[in-house]
Amino acid sequence: MDSLGKRYHRLVRSFGYAFQGLFNSLKNEQNMQIHFIAGTLVMIGAWILELPRNDYIVIFILIGGMVSLELLNTAIERVVDLVTEEYHPLAKQAKDIAAAAVLWFAIISFIIGCVIFYRPFINFVTNL
Template structure:
């Protein structure tokens, strides 16, 4: 792989992030939630380890939401009709996002609640 191809892959990845932010409401919601969490973490004075966990949760949530959006687009590209397997694929991808979001909220509460009360 040439250096040019290597650095172009970063450009393509940045375009993917930009597309997701422009076209996906849920990713914008998660980004706003992440900003609120970072501000709360700043005022709460999180430890180094707590910041690592928060950053991993934020990055994981946004990345998983982007994967979910990519799966939805691929399924829509493959079939225009409402096929049961297409629905299952989209629903399972959305379910994965929901599981991670719920776990993130629980972990966030475990980190923040003791500091607030």
């Protein structure tokens, strides 16, 4: 196999590993399942309310950020668990800080979502 073929094969394989990580997380992590369901419901709500394109862009960024942070949080938890099975304050801090990053982004995403959805939702309800 030539150099270009090897690089292409490595690239395809790396995408495969990334998808394995995503699907493993979706299958085994309850929080990832919650984020996936919430993101799907948000997208359905955006479609029903016929939000403008710019709002969709913001929503996609927020959902992508949320999923990315949850994946990083899961990876950090796994690495900490791999390094030590014993309780250690630094291991706890690492896990807590990673979880806090997810929580903070979720709070900010919720606030932004309320700003985006408020007026279209009120208009939708009043026009029923």
